Amino acid sequence: MRKIKIWDLATRLFHWSLVVAFVLAAYSAFEDKFGMYADMHLYSGIAVLILISWRIIWGLIGSDTARFSHFVKSPAAAIRAFGSLVRREPYSEVGHNPLGGYAVILMLVLLLIQPVLGLFSSDDMFFEGPLVSAVDGSLSNRATEIHELLGLFLIGFTIFHVVMIMVYALLKRVDLVRPMITGRAYKPDTEDQPVVRSQILAFILLLVVGSGVCLSVF
Template sequence: MKIWDIAIRLFHWTLVVAFVMAAYSAFQDKFGIYADMHTYAGVTILILMVWRILWGLVGSESARFSSFVRGPKAIMGYLRHGDTAKCAGHNPLGALSVVAMLLLLLAQAVMGLFATDDMFFSGPLNGEAGSWAGTLTRLHKQLGLVLIGLATFHVLVVLYYTLIKKAGILRAMITGTKAEAKKAPRMASPWLALGVLVPVAATLWFAILG
């Protein structure tokens, strides 16, 4: 049963690559290739976050926030009786991590635009930060470490559900299909996804990088 559209799968794996590049370059001397890598990876993450939020409003049923973000009662019910193999898309508990990661990555990418190391590297909009530059830089560095920890935890959880609980989460994000689900979610057109992405990417890219 198809549960993830091609747009969500491309978003996910593009985000993985961009995040790895941003995290790796963050620990290098930021001049030359590593400065460019960090900047372009950060802007790419920002574009992906904005697109994902919009896709969560108008995209495929399994990608919409209204279909998987639930309240405390649903989360507790899932913890007591839930079976992730039968969840089409994110389960109520996983939805919390999805929303948290989206918001944290969005905040991290925005703060990175204004950050500076006062030596080799400054974000594209650092000149607009004024007296806030130091604070934003410090928060950017601290949140970066938090995100690396959360990403590591996310990988471990996926491996647990894949190898121990046999939920097929990793396979689903590659193929878009899942062997068991209660109901097949409605898929939105990939052309709609492209129609959302192009103006978002073009606007942010040129507004930030010129």
């Protein structure tokens, strides 16, 4: 076994920044959205939109383990990964396994839809999304309803994600959290070191995406 780099710095910062932004958005969703909580909900939602937009692009051009082509496999591969979990076989994947890959795609899609809906949502009292005036009232009401339901689903899905991390820790003795902090994990000597793309490129891309989202929204 040798320690190799699994996750690049940009992907790790994305992950933990998304955790913070999502927690703030979820927390403020249950508060009366005026003053501080209105600002918290708006800007954390914009942050989620920027981060997810960046991650989708990085999933196409980024480091090996961040690329969708690395972890999005056939349904049969995902079933085999589930069977491996049930049988408590050693975890040998570098990065996401095929089962986790489908969860990642689902989470990215839903976390992209959620803030977009929020841009057109209104609680008819204190809070309006910055683009609510671009659609008629019925569409805004529908967007608000879906935004609220999807928010509850995402909270539940996040809890499920945490539970699965604990399951892997208990059943396979695999720590999935530490590599997302340090970027490194022990893997068999036969595993090649994943290619890491330029982190400067990653942060330039984030700047471009962030600027584009902000100019489109505000």
